[in-house]
Each structure stands twice: as C-alpha cells, then as structure tokens.
Amino acid sequence: MSRKQMKIPLTIAITIIPLTLCLLTVIMLFFHIRMNAQSIQYFWYIVIFLGITVVINMAIAVHITQSLQKFIIHLKHVTSGKRNGYRYEKPSLINEINELSNNFRTVENSIVTFYSQIEKSNKILQLRYATIIESSFDSIIGIDSTGKITLWNYASEQIFEYRKNEIVGRDISKITKKDEKISCKLNELFNIEYDNTSKSFVMVRNLEIVGISKSNN
Secondary structure: OOHHHHOOOHHHHHHHHHHHHHHHHHHHHHHHOOOOHHHHHHHHHHHHHHHHHHHHHHHHHHHHHHHHHHHHHHHHHHHOOEEOOEEOOOOOHHHHHHHHHHHHHHHHHHHHHHHHHHHHHHHHHHHHHHHHHHHOOOOOEEEOOOOEEEEEOHHHHHHHOOOHHHHOOOEHHHHEOOOHHHHHHHHHHOOOOOOOOOOOOOOOOOOOOOEOOOOOO
8 A cells, every 4th residue: 555545634533433333323323312493502512513423523633733744854854864955974884884984083193193293293303313423423332232332323433443244243352452341331331120021121221441452552
C-alpha cells in the first residue's frame, strides 16, 4: 500500500467515530421511546443536542488535526535533515572513522613538526659548539670512556702536530707521558655514575694534562 492511499484526512477519522455513535443513539432511542407528543419533543431535544455535539466535535477535530499536521510536518523535516533551510547530515560510522583518522593524522603531523624543530635546534647548537671548539686558541681534546680520542680541534693540530685523521680513534696515551699521576687523573676523569635504566655515564670533571707533540716536544 502506497503512502498516498494511506493518507486519510485526520478530520474525517476523528469525527466519524462520534458521528456514528450519535446516529446509533438516535436509532436506539427511536425504537425504545413511545411515539407520543411528549416523546417526540424529547426526541428532538436529543437530536438537537447530538447535532450540537457533532458540530463541537468537528471543530475540536479540525483544531487537533491542524496541530497534528504541523507537528508531523515538523517531525518529518527534522528526521529528513531539513530545518530552517539548513541540511543536517546524518551521522554515519564512516564519517566518524574518517574524522578520527584526520585527528590522528593531525596529532602525528604535530609530533613530527615538534621533533623536526628539536632536531633543527640540536643541529644549530652542535654547529655553534663545533664553531666555538674549532675557533678556540686552546687545545680541546675529547675522549671516550676507554680513553680513545673522539674530539680534536684545530688548535690541537697546531700544538701536537697531529692531523685530525691521524689521531682520532687513537688512545690518549699517544700524546701523554708514561706518568702514574696522569694515569690516576685519567681514572678520576672517568669516574662513572651508572643509571639503572640507561647505563649512561657522567663525566664529573675536566682534566688538564701536559702532552707530547709528534716531534716529542
């Protein structure tokens, strides 16, 4: 059955029931009341009363019908996504997943940007430190925990006469005298504090030593 066939005016549906009851009441009274003058007068009173009742019912039915029709139209517009000329999109699982994915992508981009900025800042700091170390007039030598040389600036090349590619990776003893005091100082230099998780070490102090150049000066 189509919707057009189901569209019965609510006014007729509401008024047909009391009207039918009124007609049945009139028929029942017609057969049960004696047809004398007094009964006929009483009968017409009932007919007039029932007529007024039908008119009032129809007026009420029209008012209720109009209100219901407005409510139904409003409800239909809301359920279809239309209200005051605005189109509401019905929520769907695909849209929610896409929105969630976009949010994750935004967070990911923010994290990548943040770490990129940190990496850029670290590179700038490393470049500054490298510039300071290389431009220093003093010899600056870096060694690891095993005593291997890891840092050798330009002043060290001038003082010890070793090129960077010649000395980096060699033991610090290459440029120091065989002196017990220096060995003790080196041991103190590598006073290592271990962390339970990272097993990292901390250099607790710097060390100034008297070294030997390539020409034993």
